[in-house]
Amino acid sequence: MANAIIEFKSVTKQYDNDPPVLDDVSFEIERGKFYTLLGPSGCGKTTILRLIAGFTEASDGEIYFNNKITNHVPANKRQVNTVFQDYALFPHLNVFENVAFGLRIKKMKNAEIEQKVKEALSFVNLEGYENREIREMSGGQRQRVAIARAIVNEPEVILLDEPLSALDLKLRTEMQYELRELQRRLGITFIFVTHDQEEALAMSDEIFVINKGKIQQSGTPTDIYDEPINRFVADFIGESNIVTGKMVQDQLVEMVGKRFECVDGGFQSNEPVEIVIRPEDLEITTVERGKLQVKVDSQLFRGVHYEISSYDQDGNEWLVHSTKKAVVGEEIGLYFDPEAIHVMRFNETEEEFDKRLEAYTDGSGHGK
Ligand SMILES: Nc1ncnc2c1ncn2[C@@H]1O[C@H](COP(=O)(O)OP(=O)(O)OP(=O)(O)O)[C@@H](O)[C@H]1O
């Protein structure tokens, strides 16, 4: 695609005879956006960054940078800078020299270096810290030095490998805002790695959800939250109630022995499916008015809402987020709109999901 700055085409990465670490991965990265690679430990996130940076080579497939194949371009010839998880700052150099390092290697003139380092430090709100030693800086400040060191080289892409994971919650939230804001101001493409789904939802233009070396789903945070394509994504992104059932016909699903109106379609009649309902889409009501009847098992106060765990007659757990309090041990009804039901086909790939949705809605975004 013309606007893609990076493109992976069927990229596989395999060490020895082990199963592939990345398995036939394809995606496009558009210029100037904030991307997040999200997935559990060992799923291949760092490997993707290393392939983009040129620290390792693909076993198979093509990697394009600005529409040119770059599989064999050395790391120092790529328009990419990396912020590593441990920042990899030079402990024997002060803040200024850490940031200036790449420019000195390029043999830039002193006056120009001074100007650029000053700009980079002011971008990350570290003016006046030039002469500080790295060991005299806090975790969050070190993180900003590492970012200044990356942006001073004016790369087209910045790769960030879990840069916030070492910070405490408060600083982490602050840095999330700062990073997002910085990306907007710079207009540089950011590819950010995290295994924290809330962080991914808060920061990204686009998220790639990865599991076991495969991209499970890609899209905007709302796309992925509202339309997870499989159990892994639904479970990994936010809290979900997931039960099995069958799709009687378009817009009619059966679960817990009852039939419910829904908005999904494009399935075989009576196809077995998985059904997701988010805890915040369930409303507590009387047993009579509820679409589902459940027994309250436990309840936690979470500040803004109660988190209620309940079970139906078949033993399925239903988590409910509600501002109303429930009574443990009591039978209650759960009410939800047809739109709250999200039906997933077993083992559907993202491509198949998109095709089915398009055929079902005629591309209008609404059911037939
Ligand atoms: N040099 C290597 N030789 C063999 N296997 C490797 C090598 N580097 C990485 N791996 C394996 O590749 C898989 C993916 O590793 P990767 O570092 O990409 O995961 P990750 O998603 O970044 O995980 P984490 O969140 O823990 O950092 C892991 O199973 C890892 O053991």
Ligand SMILES: [Mg+2]
């Ligand atoms: Mg990693």
